[in-house]
Amino acid sequence: HIDPASLLPKLPRPEELRPFPTVASIEFTGHEGRVRSVSIDPSGQWLASGGEDGTVRVWGLADGRQQWQVKLSSEDAVDAVRWRPGQDALILAAAVSQDLFFVIPPIGSPELEQSSRDILDAGFGYAANGKQQLTTAAGARKDPPAKWGRPGGRLEDEGVLLKATARSPIKVINWHRRGDFLCTVSPTGQKASVLIHTLSKHLSQMPFAKLRGLAQTASFHPLRPLFFVATQRSIRCYDLQKQELVRTLQPGARWISSFDIHPGGDNLVVGSYDRRLLWHDFETGSRPYKTLRFHDEAVKCVGFHRSHPLFADASHDGSIQVFHSKVVNDLMEGPTIVPVKKLTGHKVMNKLGVMDISWHPQHPWIVSGGADGTCRLWT
Amino acid sequence: MEDTPMGQPPMAEARQIRVNFTTSSPDIQLPEGKTQLLVPADIKRYGLSRVLNSESMLDTPAPIPFDFLIDGTFLRTSLEDYLKTNGLSFESTLTLQYVRSLIPPVYEASFEHDDWISDVDVLSAASRAGVWSGDKLAAGQDRLLSASYDGLLRIWNNSGQVLATSPAGGHGASVKAAKFLSSTQVASAGLDRTVRVWKYSEAEDRLSGTLRPTLELYGHSASVDALDVHGPTGRILSASADGSIALWSTSKSSAPAAPAALLPGAGASLSKKRKLASSSSAPQRGPLSHMPIHGSSAATAVLFDPADSTVAYSASHDHTLRTVDLTTSRVASTIATSHPLLSLCALRRGGGPLLAAGTSARHITLIDPRVSAAATSVLTLRGHRNLVSALSASPSDEHALVSASYDGTCRVWDLRSARAGTRAEGGGSVGESVYVIEREAKKSGKSKSRDDVPGKGAKLFGVVWDSTWGVVSAGEDKMVQINRGRDLLAAAA
Numbered sequence: 001h002i003d004p005a006s007l008l009p010k011l012p013r014p015e016e017l018r019p020f021p022t023v024a025s026i027e028f029t030g031h032e033g034r035v036r037s038v039s040i041d042p043s044g045q046w047l048a049s050g051g052e053d054g055t056v057r058v059w060g061l062a063d064g065r066q067q068w069q070v071k072l073s074s075e076d077a078v079d080a081v082r083w084r085p086g087q088d089a090l091i092l093a094a095a096v097s098q099d100l101f102f103v104i105p106p107i108g109s110p111e112l113e114q115s116s117r118d119i120l121d122a123g124f125g126y127a128a129n130g131k132q133q134l135t136t137a138a139g140a141r142k143d144p145p146a147k148w149g150r151p152g153g154r155l156e157d158e159g160v161l162l163k164a165t166a167r168s169p170i171k172v173i174n175w176h177r178r179g180d181f182l183c184t185v186s187p188t189g190q191k192a193s194v195l196i197h198t199l200s201k202h203l204s205q206m207p208f209a210k211l212r213g214l215a216q217t218a219s220f221h222p223l224r225p226l227f228f229v230a231t232q233r234s235i236r237c238y239d240l241q242k243q244e245l246v247r248t249l250q251p252g253a254r255w256i257s258s259f260d261i262h263p264g265g266d267n268l269v270v271g272s273y274d275r276r277l278l279w280h281d282f283e284t285g286s287r288p289y290k291t292l293r294f295h296d297e298a299v300k301c302v303g304f305h306r307s308h309p310l311f312a313d314a315s316h317d318g319s320i321q322v323f324h325s326k327v328v329n330d331l332m333e334g335p336t337i338v339p340v341k342k343l344t345g346h347k348v349m350n351k352l353g354v355m356d357i358s359w360h361p362q363h364p365w366i367v368s369g370g371a372d373g374t375c376r377l378w379t
Numbered sequence: 380m381e382d383t384p385m386g387q388p389p390m391a392e393a394r395q396i397r398v399n400f401t402t403s404s405p406d407i408q409l410p411e412g413k414t415q416l417l418v419p420a421d422i423k424r425y426g427l428s429r430v431l432n433s434e435s436m437l438d439t440p441a442p443i444p445f446d447f448l449i450d451g452t453f454l455r456t457s458l459e460d461y462l463k464t465n466g467l468s469f470e471s472t473l474t475l476q477y478v479r480s481l482i483p484p485v486y487e488a489s490f491e492h493d494d495w496i497s498d499v500d501v502l503s504a505a506s507r508a509g510v511w512s513g514d515k516l517a518a519g520q521d522r523l524l525s526a527s528y529d530g531l532l533r534i535w536n537n538s539g540q541v542l543a544t545s546p547a548g549g550h551g552a553s554v555k556a557a558k559f560l561s562s563t564q565v566a567s568a569g570l571d572r573t574v575r576v577w578k579y580s581e582a583e584d585r586l587s588g589t590l591r592p593t594l595e596l597y598g599h600s601a602s603v604d605a606l607d608v609h610g611p612t613g614r615i616l617s618a619s620a621d622g623s624i625a626l627w628s629t630s631k632s633s634a635p636a637a638p639a640a641l642l643p644g645a646g647a648s649l650s651k652k653r654k655l656a657s658s659s660s661a662p663q664r665g666p667l668s669h670m671p672i673h674g675s676s677a678a679t680a681v682l683f684d685p686a687d688s689t690v691a692y693s694a695s696h697d698h699t700l701r702t703v704d705l706t707t708s709r710v711a712s713t714i715a716t717s718h719p720l721l722s723l724c725a726l727r728r729g730g731g732p733l734l735a736a737g738t739s740a741r742h743i744t745l746i747d748p749r750v751s752a753a754a755t756s757v758l759t760l761r762g763h764r765n766l767v768s769a770l771s772a773s774p775s776d777e778h779a780l781v782s783a784s785y786d787g788t789c790r791v792w793d794l795r796s797a798r799a800g801t802r803a804e805g806g807g808s809v810g811e812s813v814y815v816i817e818r819e820a821k822k823s824g825k826s827k828s829r830d831d832v833p834g835k836g837a838k839l840f841g842v843v844w845d846s847t848w849g850v851v852s853a854g855e856d857k858m859v860q861i862n863r864g865r866d867l868l869a870a871a872a
């Protein structure tokens with residue numbers, strides 16, 4: 001007689017997979033209304049948050065103190081905040097309606113502030129040289145997909161130094177690792193829904209002549225010149241140099257909310273509004289390697305830690321589920337995924353729970369932003 | 380048969396227990412032949428303390444409150460309850476290690492601020508800065524220094540009056556650390572990436588004073604979050620979120636020039652605007668030595684060796700504790716731990732200090748930094764419910780320290796109290812706190828709802844333990860809270 005359970009692969013116990021975040025250490029309070037987006041800067045010192053009160057706030061991550069804020073709009077919410085990668089500058093990108101703002105919060109050293117300004121200003125020279133002029137096949141001038149310029153007046157005094165205005169509201173921002181390209185997604189933007197911006201040239205481009213389905217989110221591959229775009233049901237991977245479709249992933253979700261690519265580059269995790277979390281191994285075809293159901297409500301966002309073998313998803317049920325994931329560079333062995341901790345504490349307000357998460361660049365810590373108006377650091 | 384300690388014949392039916400008194404403190408050893416005794420089974424700590432103080436035992440001129448350790452655990456019940464709880468026979472001889480009692484810290488006062496308080500230090504005859512001041516310290520010149528997120532330093536007397544506030548436009552942003560160098564000199568550091576030196580002087584009536592900036596020190600490229608000072612040599616150590624520590628001089632003439640690129644107004648116009656807002660006229664200088672020893676991980680605490688001001692210890696988010704030779708600016712040794720380190724204090728011992736490091740994982744690790752030490756991690760102190768942000772050694776007891784945490788409590792620890800760690804704790808030796816100091820403001824306030832963030836609204840950032848002032852702690856509740864030990868014997872008599 002063989003116990004069938006003994007034939008199942010043995011998963012390690014969570015205690016053996018430390019470190020991972022287990023408790024809420026700091027609550028960041030101040031936003032009036034929901035927090036929609038959170039991002040920890042590359043140095044790990046600062047937390048940026050954007051909320052429905054139209055403000056971007058910057059907090060000391062170690063002490064929970066708000067050190068700076070700017071009101072970007074009195075009508076619209078801040079939908080996304082993302083720090084530029086790299087420690088050579090301190091630049092925050094923030095999306096409000098159609099506007100993509102570039103902000104230098106006055107919290108860095110004079111040197112860092114100067115290098116940040118230089119990065120934002122470089123493109124003005126490029127635009128003045130007239131290289132940006134776009135023409136259609138017929139030779140007629142065409143409106144660029146986004147217009148770049150100074151935000152003007154009060155905002156510039158407060159450190160908001162550059163903006164690019166797209167044709168429709170931007171909901172997602174993701175940077176390329178080198179910090180010169182970033183992509184934005186405007187789900188209602190039709191063929192201009194996905195844009196790739198070149199900061200050093202103040203240039204915005206539509207990478208696709210047409211896109212089937214409604215774009216939800218997009219991201220650069222962490223290592224190779226590949227670009228991923230998620231519509232409601234599928235994720236397409238494009239080669240940016242050859243300008244061609246490489247593969248299409250079919251997670252089987254009814255409505256994709258978010259995805260993130262494993263830092264090793266060969267796996268991807270997808271979250272869906274139909275409460276599922278789907279792990280794709282690029283080696284195992286277009287269908288998911290694993291489907292995970294850990295939440296009672298929609299999975300709003302997912303994210304891998306950049307150096308620890310951890311990922312997490314956040315849900316409108318108010319919780320964050322943390323997983324340990326071991327990815328082996330071996331065709332015969334698939335990834336090992338172990339749920340290690342459910343983080344609870346955010347209050348669910350009007351059926352919305354955790355809106356966004358951001359891993360710490362070094363430590364096994366995560367920050368969440370919630371519909372309850374708070375951010376939390378979990379350690 | 381031995382003397383009965385209370386001077387009364389034992390009741391026929393009263394049970395007695397044989398105890399054996401030991402101590403590790405040479406000055407309170409019992410005479411030969413007096414260490415064994417029969418005591419009533421229902422005796423507790425207080426009774427045993429009286430027995431030890433009695434004429435026939437130590438014959439102390441003034442009563443010394445004692446605590447008793449059995450197998451590393453403080454006796455908190457009667458002896459008979461201890462025997463029952465541990466399933467021991469009444470026939471066995473109990474070995475009681477007696478130690479001078481840590482007096483429970485009783486709430487004394489709170490000094491209210493307008494904003495979060497990041498750090499506190501005190502001046503008194505027995506404090507380090509008081510000793511360094513020598514004759515310049517006036518009799519009874521007990522002062523408290525607080526550093527606030529409002530950008531200001533304040534000096535208070537022991538009645539809770541502010542004698543001096545630093546002028547506006549000093550740090551211009553949150554002050555993160557402050558210390559007395561002497562009764563007339565203060566050092567501070569903050570979010571503006573500077574270390575500053577201040578001259579403190581008091582009016583003749585000692586009811587007011589002034590804080591005047593004397594030096595602005597530039598060298599760090601991120602927030603300066605911790606300081607230590609050494610009065611006799613006029614040296615300051617700083618730890619910054621930029622991953623470096625630095626050594627500075629308080630002397631304008633011996634300090635090097637400030638690095639131009641780090642001065643306000645260098646480059647960006649936003650900084651220029653801020654420069655106009657502050658109108659300080661203090662000379663600007665650079666560090667004697669800038670040591671980027673923690674890579675890009677924040678340095679969170681730095682200390683002078685208590686016995687040798689040419690040796691420093693620094694703690695970092697990179698999990699390491701480093702010993703630095705300040706004469707060469709080289710790292711002499713690196714001790715790696717398992718967690719980000721946030722705070723540090725040194726306990727004096729013969730043969731070199733024992734270091735206590737507070738971690739983000741809610742415990743305190745006791746570390747022997749000597750290269751020759753057999754085991755670097757000596758003991759783990761557990762009990763805090765959130766990260767450990769500040770530590771201070773006891774002013775009188777080489778075995779005691781106090782910690783402050785984001786959980787809103789201070790805890791007093793006695794290193795002699797230790798048990799074997801459980802498997803979940805990773806084994807080793809584990810100590811638990813002797814006393815917990817809650818926030819007075821939180822106690823009297825509205826009943827706290829069940830919070831998933833321990834200590835929410837009452838994070839502590841600073842603590843100092845002084846023989847005159849007691850345990851002084853400060854944090855997010857905008858209060859400096861003073862708790863002072865009261866004599867247990869006197870209180871109970």
Ligand SMILES: [Mg+2]
Pocket residue numbers: 283328329330331332333334335
């Ligand atoms: Mg594989």
